[in-house]
Amino acid sequence: MPEITYREALRQTLRYQLRHDERVFLMGEDIGAYGGSYAVTKGFLHEFGERRVKDTPIAESVVVGAGIGAAMAGLKPMVELMTINFSLLAIDQIVNNASKLYYMSNGQINVPIVIRMAGGAGSQLGAQHSQSLESWYAHVPGLKVVVPATPYDAKGLLMTAFDDENPVIFIEHTALYTSKGEVPEEAYRLPFGKAEVFREGTDVTLIGYSGSLHQAARAADQLAADGISCEVLNLRTLRPLDTDAILASVRKTNRAIVVEDDWQFGGFGAEIAAIIQERAFDDLDGPVLRCSGADVPTPYNGALEQAALPQETDIIRMVRGMV
């Protein structure tokens, strides 16, 4: 299997969709002539032309609103919002229109839109550009929230996103675009709501997604050297959430830590912890812990930024404290 980057994996699916489905078009700020802020659509304007690859004004609400309209009218738009931080300017369209139209029309209207954005911190982009707001979208019924951690995830999950008849919030991680992994050349689909057991273990379950999966996996590597066996779960999608996989793993290890770049207060880890205690209480050997970002706007200073994000050493200390 060829080893390609997370960025290239996304490109392969976008190109596949543009080639195989006439209804698909891409829309976003700087995705055409510039090739995309994270170079995901580089060369696409030349390859597919202006009708399929559209540069837009810097007006996120308009871009998403137009995308929703196109989707309602039978097209399959992929809207790129650069980063999750800018999606806040379009959140009314996403939450009040995209997520609700199917319900409010009693199933008469579908909104098959894929909204891509980059989240996460760690690249010294400043507090306003270094947020992990995925739990905001995961909170909303009617949205699907996809958080790929690897190139294999990125390609397969984006394929599935285009199959969906309703809105998919596809959140990439700024620090992962150059990460590499083995990816099949042919197109394939990874189902939503199915977590991956990224690493098997017996003592503690570490639950991660997107960037935090890699922190968890590195911590698990180090702990293995001390004879502590961590099972690492890659959630892949936050909504739908694979609660069965989470519960099965906790029933095996009796302990869990959620690793999230997100802030802890009201974050996604809280949802997972709540599900575990509601449904696997009698299997717990200790409280479910969260290894989360610090409760501050992400610092610009590189050292401070790292200190504000969950690190392997934090996970390792937590695990040692609970086994």
Next chain:
Amino acid sequence: MISEVVMPQMGADMVEGTILAWRKQEGDAVERGEIIAEIETDKANVEIEAFESGIFRKTLAQEGDIVPVGGIIALIAAANDDVSAYATATPAAPAAAAPVPAMAAAVAPASTPAASAVAAPPRENGRLRASPVARRIADERGIDLSGLHGSGPDGRIIKRDVEAAATAPAPAAAPPAAAAPIGASKMRQAIARRMAQSKREAPHYYLTVDIDMTDAAAFRKQANTALSADQRISVNDLIVRACALALQRHPAFNVTFEGDHPVRRDAQHVCIAIALDDGLIAPALLDAGRKTLAEIAVASKDLVARAKGGLLRPDEITAGTFSTTNLGAYGIEALIGIIQPPQTAILGIGSVMPQPAVHDGAVAVRDVMKVALSADHRITDGAQGAQFLAEIKRLLEHPLLLVL
């Protein structure tokens, strides 16, 4: 915020640790990452560091205390945090500093009370602290949680504790005291280490012989009438002298290890095992081979007095080349000793007892003493041991040889 400093688990099999020393005193400021204490596990001494910065407000365990893994040993908090709730909440158990009588330890009944080292089951507001899965398994298997030791964070009873109880041969409801470890003094630990090392490394062989001490007793009685009090000879002095002379003639038993290499020693430094309140020590009576019986008598009294006062010199503790251990005073018939590493032989000495014995072709009541030689088979063989022991017997049965 109050940060609880707990006894860390250094390795999967560690269940408790001893506080060796506090590096911070109550009231000191402490930075995250600073060393706050030194603890001793059964494997090593480890420094533990603060996970939080703040004021080192309170120690909940004293130096020497044994604390179960996860037990709270100290509190780091802000100067104005109220830590009074922790005043009596310490899960730390005082170390069993109570001495275990040295010689009696090996035969003490297993029920020796060791309550002082037992951690009470963790309770919080009267509720037993146990994890949900521990409660479920305990429920399923009919195990009483209140009898279990919690090895989880903050002393919580967790799954492994219940599973251990479920597989333990003793009934699960047995009081924790039955399985509780006895806190060990440094001396006890040293004895344990050295004796275990000896039994592990040195293949012991054992030879026993009866020695007729009737003539030696008469000789001693006669000699003592002419000697000053500090020079009075004990039975043990005769034995030490006999051993020193026998070692000169059988130097294969005057061998000690230097690392992996056995080395034959020129001088006969004969050790005498002395019971102390909290253990046992066997200092060497240096150069016993060059001392007269009277000199040995003086030196041995001095050695015993200084051993009991803790005033031994380093040489006396380390230079011994051969040992004697004597429980004659307790009426013990025979004693088979364990070799003290790095030495390679020890003579165990029982009581001198009047017994019917054949003497000059007739049965007579004689003072008989049983001795047992334990020797390291890596260095000597049984036939050599027999000759060495025969020499000791010959010397003691012909006590004039001890002064010639």
